[in-house]
Amino acid sequence: MSAQPAPRPSAERRASNLQKRVSVLPKPTSIILDPSVLIAQHAQLTGTHPITIGPNTVLHPHTKISSVQAPVVIGEGVVVYEKAKIGVGIGADTESESRRSSIAPAAGSRDSMRGDGTVLGPNVVVESKAIVEAAEIGEGSVIEIDVVVGKGCVIGKFCTISACCVLPPNTTVPDFTVVYSGSQRRIDRTIQSRPELQQAKMLMHAKQIEIFKKLIPNNVAKWT
Amino acid sequence: MAQPYPYTYYSCDCYDAKTTAGAAKRASAQLQAEDEDERTFDPRNPRSNFSLYPLEHLLYCEDCQQIRCPRCVIEEVLNWFCPSCLFEVPSSLVKSDGNRCTRNCYNCPICTSPMTVSSLDDPTNPSESGGPWILACPYCHWSTAETGIEFEKHTGITQQLSKVANGGKPIPTPKEREKERERRKELENRKSRDILSGSEDSPTQDQRRGDASPNLDDIYLNLAAFYKTQLVAQAPSNLFSPHDINFSSPSSYSRIMNLYSSTTSKKQRQKKAAPMREAALELEGLMIHDPSSDAAAIERIKKEGWGSTLSPAQKRAQPNPNIRFDTELRPVASLLMTKRGKRCRSCRHILSKPESKITSTRYKIKLLALQHIPRLSLRALTPTPPPGAPAATPFDYNALRSGIPAHFILHVSNPIFDPIRVTLATSSTTPGKVASRVTILCPQFEVGANTDVWDDALSSSLTPVKRASMLGPDGMPQIEAGKIWDRGRNWTSVVIEVVPGFLKDPLKKEDEELGEDEDVLEIPVFVRLEFESDVSAEDRGLGDSLGKKGERERREEAFWTVIGVGKIAPM
Numbered sequence: 001m002s003a004q005p006a007p008r009p010s011a012e013r014r015a016s017n018l019q020k021r022v023s024v025l026p027k028p029t030s031i032i033l034d035p036s037v038l039i040a041q042h043a044q045l046t047g048t049h050p051i052t053i054g055p056n057t058v059l060h061p062h063t064k065i066s067s068v069q070a071p072v073v074i075g076e077g078v079v080v081y082e083k084a085k086i087g088v089g090i091g092a093d094t095e096s097e098s099r100r101s102s103i104a105p106a107a108g109s110r111d112s113m114r115g116d117g118t119v120l121g122p123n124v125v126v127e128s129k130a131i132v133e134a135a136e137i138g139e140g141s142v143i144e145i146d147v148v149v150g151k152g153c154v155i156g157k158f159c160t161i162s163a164c165c166v167l168p169p170n171t172t173v174p175d176f177t178v179v180y181s182g183s184q185r186r187i188d189r190t191i192q193s194r195p196e197l198q199q200a201k202m203l204m205h206a207k208q209i210e211i212f213k214k215l216i217p218n219n220v221a222k223w224t
Numbered sequence: 225m226a227q228p229y230p231y232t233y234y235s236c237d238c239y240d241a242k243t244t245a246g247a248a249k250r251a252s253a254q255l256q257a258e259d260e261d262e263r264t265f266d267p268r269n270p271r272s273n274f275s276l277y278p279l280e281h282l283l284y285c286e287d288c289q290q291i292r293c294p295r296c297v298i299e300e301v302l303n304w305f306c307p308s309c310l311f312e313v314p315s316s317l318v319k320s321d322g323n324r325c326t327r328n329c330y331n332c333p334i335c336t337s338p339m340t341v342s343s344l345d346d347p348t349n350p351s352e353s354g355g356p357w358i359l360a361c362p363y364c365h366w367s368t369a370e371t372g373i374e375f376e377k378h379t380g381i382t383q384q385l386s387k388v389a390n391g392g393k394p395i396p397t398p399k400e401r402e403k404e405r406e407r408r409k410e411l412e413n414r415k416s417r418d419i420l421s422g423s424e425d426s427p428t429q430d431q432r433r434g435d436a437s438p439n440l441d442d443i444y445l446n447l448a449a450f451y452k453t454q455l456v457a458q459a460p461s462n463l464f465s466p467h468d469i470n471f472s473s474p475s476s477y478s479r480i481m482n483l484y485s486s487t488t489s490k491k492q493r494q495k496k497a498a499p500m501r502e503a504a505l506e507l508e509g510l511m512i513h514d515p516s517s518d519a520a521a522i523e524r525i526k527k528e529g530w531g532s533t534l535s536p537a538q539k540r541a542q543p544n545p546n547i548r549f550d551t552e553l554r555p556v557a558s559l560l561m562t563k564r565g566k567r568c569r570s571c572r573h574i575l576s577k578p579e580s581k582i583t584s585t586r587y588k589i590k591l592l593a594l595q596h597i598p599r600l601s602l603r604a605l606t607p608t609p610p611p612g613a614p615a616a617t618p619f620d621y622n623a624l625r626s627g628i629p630a631h632f633i634l635h636v637s638n639p640i641f642d643p644i645r646v647t648l649a650t651s652s653t654t655p656g657k658v659a660s661r662v663t664i665l666c667p668q669f670e671v672g673a674n675t676d677v678w679d680d681a682l683s684s685s686l687t688p689v690k691r692a693s694m695l696g697p698d699g700m701p702q703i704e705a706g707k708i709w710d711r712g713r714n715w716t717s718v719v720i721e722v723v724p725g726f727l728k729d730p731l732k733k734e735d736e737e738l739g740e741d742e743d744v745l746e747i748p749v750f751v752r753l754e755f756e757s758d759v760s761a762e763d764r765g766l767g768d769s770l771g772k773k774g775e776r777e778r779r780e781e782a783f784w785t786v787i788g789v790g791k792i793a794p795m
Contacts, residue, residue, distance in 0.1 A: 160365060162363065162364075178364055178365045180335065180363060180364045181335065181364075186334065186364060186365075186366070186531070187531075188365040188366075189370045190358075190360070190365065190366075190367040190369045190370055191365070193369075194344075194369070196344075196346055197344070200346065200347050203347055203348070204347075
């Protein structure tokens with residue numbers, strides 16, 4: 001980490017001139033961690049905007065959280081699996097051509113005027129290799145493996161985005177929706193009409209977090 | 225079968241025309257057969273397309289000593305099983321219950337993925353039986369709870385499902401339906417009598433109108449019962465004709481017995497049988513279209529939106545394909561799969577038989593053409609660059625250059641345990657619009673037997689032809705006519721020279737459009753094998769003793785192959 005007592009260059013310039021020597025680790029004051037967070041080894045938190053992580057969150061190894069362009073807020077009980085990437089601008093190097101077949105038709109105008117930034121609600125699960133640049137993800141939602149959620153998307157609560165789906169930027173997904181088979185959607189009425197199923201799901205989620213806490217060595221000291 | 229170039233297809237000559245020649249046509253059929261032999265095989269002929277297969281697709285019948293293609297084998301079902309639960313279903317049950325799984329295997333009506341039986345139990349307060357159960361789809365998250373169906377136990381889903389309609393209403397069993405039908409018939413009779421007598425409407429009529437419209441199962445059963453009564457009521461035209469008498473039907477039996485019974489029985493008036501008619505009432509299975517149901521459907525679409533309707537694929541998979549909305553969906557039972565064995569069409573010899581254990585993919589009997597027919601494969605002959613020079617670009621089979629002779633190595637490998645003599649024949653120009661000139665430089669050669677490696681090493685075998693010594697002065701390999709290119713233990717390779725033709729004749733002024741795939745260069749090659757093999761047990765005469773083991777029999781096999789070389793690039 002380069003210690004520069006002289007006046008630092010502005011945040012934008014630092015972020016854009018990514019040389020190997022210049023560290024992009026956020027300043028210690030811009031990461032706000034709850035003490036019960038579990039951050040595994042090889043997880044990366046980069047960027048200068050504030051990153052807030054709620055209690056009981058689990059970040060698996062090799063996850064990347066980037067607040068280079070906008071702040072990131074992660075709610076409580078969120079589980080982020082290996083090689084997932086969260087943050088606006090983080091998926092810039094993915095080849096969107098290879099995913100043409102599974103891309104849903106893009107929404108016309110911007111569905112929501114939201115400020116830049118990524119907010120993950122409580123108990124969200126982001127599975128391996130997913131890229132989440134969304135503006136907001138509601139509580140209890142599951143973003144499955146290899147999903148690309150574009151910038152500015154708003155996803156409701158208890159949604160499921162099935163594996164390998166691609167959500168173009170600025171789409172809105174209402175509550176309790178299941179996005180499957182690339183671009184098809186349906187409302188999951190089973191879980192919508194039965195709150196006890198929602199509670200059961202959250203119970204299982206809490207149990208899973210307990211097991212992660214026992215199995216994954218915690219490297220949170222590096223970031224506090 | 226789009227394979228990358230170069231490929232080799234084998235032709236199976238299992239013509240239907242040869243077997244169905246009638247007596248009057250025999251002369252013409254023979255002529256035609258002779259014509260076939262003399263004509264070169266034309267791979268562009270639409271008919272020949274159906275007889276060409278890669279070697280891996282062909283089986284071989286040892287009794288007929290012939291190739292058998294997928295068209296000339298008979299398949300027979302060995303066993304039926306469900307792909308989700310891997311449970312074997314005996315064929316008698318398949319005949320009675322149908323070709324779907326009758327245990328717990330259901331597919332989601334929305335996304336067709338297999339559904340799991342899940343419990344709606346509260347994990348903090350578990351109930352005794354495990355709570356109500358539902359079928360839930362793990363992919364699109366549809367569940368039977370959306371249509372209001374819940375099960376009491378997690379086994380026997382089919383039985384429980386047949387008793388519950390969407391929304392939780394119970395479906396009556398066939399016995400109850402029978403009773404219902406009888407009861408309604410009585411009401412009908414009573415009502416018609418009432419009308420004749422001019423009385424007021426009985427209250428039972430209102431009750432009948434109050435019932436919901438009969439569902440598809442009811443209609444089907446009513447119709448089946450109606451047709452049965454019609455068949456029974458049909459009196460035979462001639463009592464003694466063997467066709468009409470149905471001895472299993474009690475009414476015709478009793479009629480015959482009456483004739484032979486006591487002579488004092490009064491003569492029954494021959495009633496003229498009413499002709500068979502179609503169903504005329506709802507009770508008999510007639511579906512009367514109600515225009516108000518259409519209006520109701522339109523209102524429903526207006527209210528719930530297009531998302532609540534079903535796609536044609538989803539409707540087709542349902543047991544009742546006339547439904548329109550997603551609340552009428554039923555889980556679809558998994559279709560059963562079969563394990564099949566194959567037999568030769570003419571001699572019924574078993575060619576392939578899988579193991580009867582469902583989870584094993586092995587075969588008990590496997591008679592493949594790969595083990596009896598030599599494999600021909602083509603490779604381009606590129607000059608090896610002298611050491612130190614940069615590697616040559618790989619040969620592009622998709623861009624053959626017209627008019628420039630290209631050399632290819634044809635590799636023939638022998639799978640049988642005897643040495644064979646191979647004769648290759650091809651016409652000098654390929655048939656079709658684009659005529660390319662083909663020359664096989666060594667049409668007759670021998671290929672060694674497929675012996676063990678040790679046998680070969682111990683015995684003094686043919687000295688391998690050294691290719692390096694054949695290099696000419698300029699580094700290009702010397703190609704000599706009449707000599708093979710290379711040889712190994714059980715393979716030989718020879719050189720073929722091909723001059724691809726021109727796609728468009730430069731002399732012709734008209735612009736002829738080339739058809740699809742006419743620029744593909746395909747060479748039909750006639751392969752003839754001669755070899756000596758041990759006499760098989762069945763061919764031996766009755767008087768032969770076992771002492772004549774060393775007798776060898778000359779055998780000959782011949783077939784057409786088509787070697788696809790590549791695409792000719794437009795100039």
